[in-house]
Amino acid sequence: MQGNEAIAMGALAAGCRFYAGYPITPSTEVAEVMSRELPKVGGKFIQMEDEIASMAAIIGGRVGGLKSMTATSGPGFSLMQENIGYAAMAEVPCVVVNVQRLGPSTGQPTASSQGDVMQARWGTHGDHQIIVLSPISVAQSFEMAVKAFNLSEKYRTPVILLTDEIIGHMREPIELPDFDTVEKYEHVVTDSPAEYKAFRNDRGDVPPMANFGTGYRYHITGLYHDEVGFPTQRLDEIDPWLERVTRKIENADDILLYQTDYEAGARTAILSYGATARTARHAMKQMRAKGEKVNLFTAQTLWPFPEKAVEELADSVDKIIVPEMNLGQLALEVERIVGRKKVVRVNLANGEMITPDMIVKAAEA
Amino acid sequence: MSDHILSVHDVDVNEGQVPREDWFEASSTLQHLRKNKKFPTIWCSGCGLGVVMGSLIRAMESLGLDNDNVALVAGIGCTARMPVYMDYNTLHTTHGRALAFATGLKIARPDMKVIAIMGDGDALAIGGNHFIHAARRNIGITALVVNNAIYGMTGGQYSPTTPEGMRATTAPYGNVEPPFPVCDLAMAAGASYVARSTVYHPLELDKYLAQAISNEGFSLVEAVSYCHTTYGRINKLGAASDMMMSLKENSISKSAYDKLSDDDREFNTKIVRGVLQTKKRPEYTKVYGTLVDKIHDEAIKPRNYGGH
Numbered sequence: 001m002q003g004n005e006a007i008a009m010g011a012l013a014a015g016c017r018f019y020a021g022y023p024i025t026p027s028t029e030v031a032e033v034m035s036r037e038l039p040k041v042g043g044k045f046i047q048m049e050d051e052i053a054s055m056a057a058i059i060g061g062r063v064g065g066l067k068s069m070t071a072t073s074g075p076g077f078s079l080m081q082e083n084i085g086y087a088a089m090a091e092v093p094c095v096v097v098n099v100q101r102l103g104p105s106t107g108q109p110t111a112s113s114q115g116d117v118m119q120a121r122w123g124t125h126g127d128h129q130i131i132v133l134s135p136i137s138v139a140q141s142f143e144m145a146v147k148a149f150n151l152s153e154k155y156r157t158p159v160i161l162l163t164d165e166i167i168g169h170m171r172e173p174i175e176l177p178d179f180d181t182v183e184k185y186e187h188v189v190t191d192s193p194a195e196y197k198a199f200r201n202d203r204g205d206v207p208p209m210a211n212f213g214t215g216y217r218y219h220i221t222g223l224y225h226d227e228v229g230f231p232t233q234r235l236d237e238i239d240p241w242l243e244r245v246t247r248k249i250e251n252a253d254d255i256l257l258y259q260t261d262y263e264a265g266a267r268t269a270i271l272s273y274g275a276t277a278r279t280a281r282h283a284m285k286q287m288r289a290k291g292e293k294v295n296l297f298t299a300q301t302l303w304p305f306p307e308k309a310v311e312e313l314a315d316s317v318d319k320i321i322v323p324e325m326n327l328g329q330l331a332l333e334v335e336r337i338v339g340r341k342k343v344v345r346v347n348l349a350n351g352e353m354i355t356p357d358m359i360v361k362a363a364e365a
Numbered sequence: 366m367s368d369h370i371l372s373v374h375d376v377d378v379n380e381g382q383v384p385r386e387d388w389f390e391a392s393s394t395l396q397h398l399r400k401n402k403k404f405p406t407i408w409c410s411g412c413g414l415g416v417v418m419g420s421l422i423r424a425m426e427s428l429g430l431d432n433d434n435v436a437l438v439a440g441i442g443c444t445a446r447m448p449v450y451m452d453y454n455t456l457h458t459t460h461g462r463a464l465a466f467a468t469g470l471k472i473a474r475p476d477m478k479v480i481a482i483m484g485d486g487d488a489l490a491i492g493g494n495h496f497i498h499a500a501r502r503n504i505g506i507t508a509l510v511v512n513n514a515i516y517g518m519t520g521g522q523y524s525p526t527t528p529e530g531m532r533a534t535t536a537p538y539g540n541v542e543p544p545f546p547v548c549d550l551a552m553a554a555g556a557s558y559v560a561r562s563t564v565y566h567p568l569e570l571d572k573y574l575a576q577a578i579s580n581e582g583f584s585l586v587e588a589v590s591y592c593h594t595t596y597g598r599i600n601k602l603g604a605a606s607d608m609m610m611s612l613k614e615n616s617i618s619k620s621a622y623d624k625l626s627d628d629d630r631e632f633n634t635k636i637v638r639g640v641l642q643t644k645k646r647p648e649y650t651k652v653y654g655t656l657v658d659k660i661h662d663e664a665i666k667p668r669n670y671g672g673h
Contacts (some may be wrong), residue, residue: 018469
């Protein structure tokens with residue numbers, strides 16, 4: 001199965017019942033599978049007029065009670081930014097898949113890239129929190145799609161599933177679980193409609209979300225709003241909201257996913273993610289075969305960045321190699337945490353994949 | 366009405382008509398407004414939007430709709446602020462995108478009445494693409510477009526419905542672009558119900574909105590309004606009352622229009638009020654829902670992708 005197909009399967013397993021999208025290479029297989037499979041489970045699919053509308057439609061669908069997803073690539077991801085910000089502001093769960101291709105602009109539609117790491121974090125205007133996950137295999141594409149839905153629901157936030165053309169189009173064997181056994185996060189509203197406050201700040205960081213048409217008549221807006229959703233300019237209403245929505249993601253431990261393969265006494269580490277993480281693992285094996293000790297850190301959650309884990313890694317090594325298929329994006333974050341002196345960047349942004357040799361050479365330099 | 370309010374509006378207490386004590390409780394229309402925190406509205410006094418809001422409530426009330434089963438979806442602008450005052454499921458979205466959000470919501474909840482409330486800039490400039498595609502799909506959404514021919518909230522810039530030659534803050538020498546005829550656009554794109562009236566004719570709006578909401582497919586009601594604060598001031602069209610009266614003088618009912626000679630019809634410059642199109646076309650969520658049911662049934666039980 002392809003990575004893109006595995007994402008669609010993961011979404012279905014997680015309970016996704018609505019997909020709205022617009023065709024774009026190299027993400028289109030996600031839409032094709034969803035259009036075929038959703039009706040079989042009673043779900044709905046629509047091909048919208050553009051990516052702006054797709055993003056809007058999935059938010060509308062979720063407000064109506066269906067777990068929703070869209071998938072796109074660079075140019076479409078740019079168009080979705082406006083309503084990704086809306087989902088963050090209005091705290092509407094949704095999953096956005098970005099199968100990265102080489103940009104900027106139309107770039108090279110069939111070439112892979114990791115050029116949207118910063119856009120995934122800061123693509124929409126204004127300060128906001130967001131979750132960005134990045135799989136390294138077909139099996140992980142499935143697992144991360146499930147994870148994306150559950151985190152999105154649990155924290156009422158858009159989640160970006162940031163994959164790339166290589167992982168998306170790569171085929172690997174995968175054993176899928178029985179979908180009924182897959183864990184699914186569901187909102188439970190216990191307050192009566194009269195008591196219900198969709199955005200209350202004083203009872204946990206994530207107030208449960210009521211769906212439209214269930215007796216909870218409330219207001220949702222992209223304006224700063226009070227606890228019941230009405231627009232406000234009062235600082236005593238804006239500040240607690242801002243604190244809560246920042247805290248709910250910054251303070252959550254279960255969002256931070258990463259894999260480590262450490263060797264005692266290693267003074268060099270490779271930190272990578274996505275398709276490049278596969279190259280990094282290959283480089284690690286080559287180095288270890290030569291008797292060199294090396295640590296491998298694979299980030300699966302890119303945002304919020306697993307800061308503490310990387311700090312700990314930095315304490316034990318002299319050098320962290322950060323290979324990425326861009327001109328240095330996640331490296332900026334690693335440099336911020338561990339200092340520029342320890343970071344060695346390995347970059348390629350021409351559509352080609354980074355080779356293990358490039359990483360080995362960087363380790364030896 | 367308190368003396369304070371009257372004095373703010375420079376009205377003598379003796380001149381003002383003092384409403385009855387139970388004015389709020391006695392009005393069934395007002396009972397559909399939100400009762401906490403949201404008043405007064407952000408609209409300028411004299412604005413036609415209040416008339417449209419009243420018509421919309423009366424239309425829904427006449428149909429006996431359950432407020433829980435109605436979603437009001439709006440974009441950005443003066444008109445798009447309407448839902449916040451109304452006691453229904455209300456979604457205030459991004460500029461131009463009301464119909465795209467509404468499409469997702471309608472697909473998720475085909476049983477709900479979904480009404481998209483937009484101004485002319487919202488619906489036809491930034492949201493023009495969504496407008497024609499919602500009409501093409503004939504999805505069961507009522508689009509209420511309040512057309513005041515200007516961007517009011519940002520201070521009076523020309524919109525896609527500003528008549529040629531009229532001034533705006535971004536057309537200081539007069540607008541050189543031809544306007545979109547809102548209803549013609551919807552009719553050409555496939556809307557199954559299209560009607561137009563003005564804020565001078567609220568009873569017509571009541572009726573057309575009720576018909577639009579009852580229609581299964583995509584409906585458009587164009588409510589022609591005015592903006593005395595920006596457009597009226599820049600073009601020296603007088604006070605709100607003058608602009609309201611000009612809607613009376615410069616509009617003609619469809620039945621009267623139909624009786625005109627061919628020549629008179631060709632040179633008519635008045636706003637034609639009436640039901641302009643009704644079409645029997647299959648509604649999108651019905652068609653797709655039937656398909657989904659069929660495929661779901663054929664799948665007997667959801668396939669086990671475990672594949673053993």
